[in-house]
Amino acid sequence: GDSVTQMEGPVTLSEEAFLTINCTYTATGYPSLFWYVQYPGEGLQLLLKATKADDKGSNKGFEATYRKETTSFHLEKGSVQVSDSAVYFCALSNNTNAGKSTFGDGTTLTVKP
């Protein structure tokens, strides 16, 4: 079946540091890929997505590129802020799965001033 493997956390960075959170996936066919963010006390919200190979999703300074050859969708940000402290989830959705998604376990990011 489909699966998503995320970089284990927690990750702690200083403000303005470069962020990478690794995500790799296993899936049949051509899934769509997503990053969600969960701020403390809230539900998940979509951060960015990519629906085909070589697409780059971007939002709020975050980027991720859909790499089919390495089955990866790594999340990056050039300069993190304290307000980026949250839990980040990588996910995929496949045509074969009736609209359900497969989520990674989440990576907790803490940014210190």
Place this chain on the structure above:
Amino acid sequence: DVKVTQSSRYLVKRTGEKVFLECVQDMDHENMFWYRQDPGLGLRLIYFSYDVKMKEKGDIPEGYSVSREKKERFSLILESASTNQTSMYLCASSWPLSNQPQHFGDGTRLSIL
């Protein structure tokens, strides 16, 4: 903007009680989901509904049931609450397309005493 509303942010119930968690979405989405989120275990799908009165078991359906009498409302029922059902419960909705994200409510933190 899509709005997914969960009826309670915090709920405290006693062992053996029948507990109802309600979720309403305002985007006419076909798909609705119930997840539970526990530290170190990520998101686990309890039940999935792809239309009114249609449902499918997720990964951990034991001890839960669901009801979807109207398209906008999806209820999670704990038939006889137990302490191991203390958790954060998240509701989500989406279009039945793999390239569309899920939209989450803010969650219900349920404590069973």
